[in-house]
Amino acid sequence: MKPLPLRRLCSLSKTVSSSAAAVALPSPSRPPPSFSLSPAQDPITLLCDRGRFSEAIDLLSCQRRLPPSAPRRLDISSSARRIASAAISSGVSLPLVLANRLLDLLAKSGALPDARLLFDSLPHRDVCSWNTLLAGYSFAGDLDEAKRLFDRMPDRDHFSWSTILSAHSRRGLPGEALHFYRSMLRASNGKGAIFSNRFTASSALAAATAVPCLRHGKEIHCHIVRMGFDSDAIVWSALSDMYAKCGCINDARHVFDRIADKDVVSWTTMIGRYFDSGQRMEGFYLFSQMLRLGVQPNEFTFAGVLDACSHLAMEGLGRQVHGYMTRIGYGPLSFSVSALVHMYSKCGNIEKASVVFKGMSRPDLVSWTSIICGCAQNGHSEEATRFFDLLLQSGTKPDQIVFIGVLSACAHAGFIDKGLRIFHSIKDEHSLEHTSDHYACVVDLLSRAGRFEEAEEIIEKMPMKPDKFLWASLLGGCRLHKNLRLGKRAAEALFDLEPENAASYVTLANIYAAAGMWDEVEKVRKTMDQLGVIKKPGSSWIEVKRKFHVFLVGDKSHPMTEDIYMQLDKFNKRMKEEGYVPDTDYVLHDVEDEQKEENLAYHSEKLAVVFGIIATPQDTPIKVFKNLRICGDCHTAIKFISRISRRIIIVRDSSRFHHFKEGMCSCRDYW
DNA sequence: TTAGGGTTAG
DSSP: OOBOSOHHHHHTOSSSOGGGOBOOOOOOOOOOOOOOOOTTOOHHHHHHHTTOHHHHHHHHHHHHTSOTTSOOOSOHHHHHHHHHHHHHHHTOOOOHHHHHHHHHHHHHTTOHHHHHHHHHHOSSOOHHHHHHHHHHHHHHTOHHHHHHHHHHOSOOOHHHHHHHHHHHHHTTOHHHHHHHHHHHHHHHHHHSOOOOOHHHHHHHHHHHHHTTOHHHHHHHHHHHHHHTOTTOHHHHHHHHHHHHHTTOHHHHHHHHHTOSSOOHHHHHHHHHHHHHTTOHHHHHHHHHHHHHTTOOOOHHHHHHHHHHHHHHTOHHHHHHHHHHHHHHOOOTTOHHHHHHHHHHHHTTOHHHHHHHHHTOSSOOHHHHHHHHHHHHHTTOHHHHHHHHHHHHHTTOOOOHHHHHHHHHHHHHHTOHHHHHHHHHHHHHTTOOOOOHHHHHHHHHHHHHTTOHHHHHHHHHHOSSOOOHHHHHHHHHHHHHHTOHHHHHHHHHHHHHHOTTOHHHHHHHHHHHHHTTOHHHHHHHHHHHHHHTOOOOOOEEEEEETTEEEEEETTOOOSTTHHHHHHHHHHHHHHHHHTTOOOOGGGOOSOOOHHHHHHHHHTOHHHHHHHHHHHHSOTTSOEEEEESSOOOHHHHHHHHHHHHHHTOOEEEEOSSOEEEEETTEETTTTOO
C-alpha cells in the first residue's frame, strides 16, 4: 500500500504517526447492469402485450435499482403507467404482491395520480398497499393527503407509523412528527402491538434533532435503550447527531465512540458536527482518524471537510483533500466538486477554482453559484458576469441566490448600468421575486457610486422592511462619500436592528471623524460605553509552513516581532517617500495626528503582511486573512508595499478578497 | 411488495 497522501492530516493526528497511516484504494467499480435493447423494441410493451406483467414489473424494478449515474434505458414513470393501463384494460387481476410493487413504481416515479387510480381499482388491499400509497404522498410532499390517507387506514403497522413520522420530520414539521411518535407509543400500548422499531426510533430522533429539543431526544434515547435498539448503527448515528445539534457535542462524541459498527455516515456526521460547533480542529483530527482506520470517505465527507477548509482558509489541507478525491475518483457531476470550487475561491485561489469548475461537464446551479460568487469576492467582477451569461446560455434556470452573486460583483466593480439591468431582469425576465438581499445589493451598487437619491427611492418603494444588510451597505456608501445625513439614518436603523453590533457605531463615528465632528464622535463613543457595546478586536492571520501566525493591533507577542517592526518601519519610510499619506480618517479616537499615525502603522493586517514578506520566498503570494473588514489606510499602504516588495499580496477580509499586485488592488479601490 | 441517519452556493 502506498502512503496516505494526506500527510498534513496525519501530522494533525494525536496518536498515530504519519508514516504508519495508509488507506486501501477502493476496488474498481463494476459496470452497471444494462439491458441490450434495440431502439425499435419496447420491452415493456412487448411483455404487456403477452400478458407477462410480472416480468415487466421485474424489469422495471431492476432498472430502478441502477445507480443514478448508470445509463437508464427505460423511463420508470411512463413504463409503469403503461403496465398499469395494460393490466387494467386487459381485465387481468394482478396478484396483490405484484399490484403493490407496481403501485410503488408509480408512486415513487412521480405518477401519483396513476398510483391512486390503481389503488382505487384494486379489489383487495392489504396494509402494504396503503403504506405504499402513503409513502408516495409523503415522498411527493403532499402531507395533507398523506395524513388523510393515514387517518383512513383500516390497519396500521410499523411501516405506516415510520412513513408518516419521517414524512413530517423531513418536510420541516418535526413537532408534528414527534406528535405522531407519541401517538404511536400510545397505540402500541393500547393495542398490545409494538410499533416502535429502529426505523421509527431514528426518524423520531431526526425530528427531535430538527426541533431541536434535547428533552424529547433524551426521552427517545431512554426508549431506545429500553427497547434494545442499540445494535443499529443508524439509530446510534441519529442519536449522536441529536446530541450534537442540541448543543451537547461531548455527549454526541460519547455516543459516537460507543457505536460498534461505525459506517461512513456515522463518521461524516460526527466530523460535521465538530465543524458546526466551531471545533474545526477536532473535526480534522477525527477525519484523519477515519482515514487511518481505512474507512473510505464519500462525497458528503469531502464536502464537509472542504467547507471547514474554506472557513479557515486552509488551502494546503483543501488541496490534499482534492488530491485524495482525484485518487479515489469522483464524478464530474458530484456535489463535492462545488465544495472544491468554493474552497479554492475562499482561499483566494480563483484560478484553481476556475480550472476545477471548467472540468465539470454539466455544472449544476450550485456550482455556477460557487464560481460566480467566488469571482465576485475575489474582485474578478467581469469574469463573474461572464460566468453569469454562460449560466443563462447553458439553459440552467437561475435562482434568487445566484443573482446575489452577480449583483454583488457589479456593485464591487461599479458596473452600475449592468447591475441595474440585472436587478430588473430578476422580475421582468426570470419571473422571480426580489428578495431583501437583492435590494441590499442594488442599494450597495447605487450608494457606492454616490447615487443616493436613487438608492433612497428604491428603499421607499421596496415591498418589505429594509434589513440590516441593506442599511449596512448604505452606511458603507455614506462613509465612502461622506454623506452625513443618510449615514446617520442608516446607522440609527442599524442601532435599532442590532444594538450590540459595534461595527455600525464605529462606521458612523468614522464618518463624523472624517468631517472633523469630534463632539459627535465622542457622543457615539459614550453611547457605546453606556450600552456596553464592545468593539470586536481586529485580528489577522497568515499560514507559513503549516503554522498559523495570528496578529492583533500593535501586537508584540510574535517571536519575530523585532524583525517585523523593523521591516515595517522601513516600508513606512519608503512609502512616504513615494507619496503615501496615512489616512487618519479611519481612526476612531480624537488624538493628535502623530499618535493617529502610530495607531494605523501597526494594524494587524500590516503586521501579518510584513511577516509574510519576511518569512516566505519571493515568488510566493502572501495570503493574509482578517476577521473584520480591511481598514482603508491599510488598503492604501498594502498597495504601496506590494509595489515596493514586488510581491503579490492577497487579503481576505470579512466581506471579500483584495488581490494586491504592483501597487494596484483587484477591487480597484471600489469597495 | 412498503419505512430510517450525513452534503455543496449568498
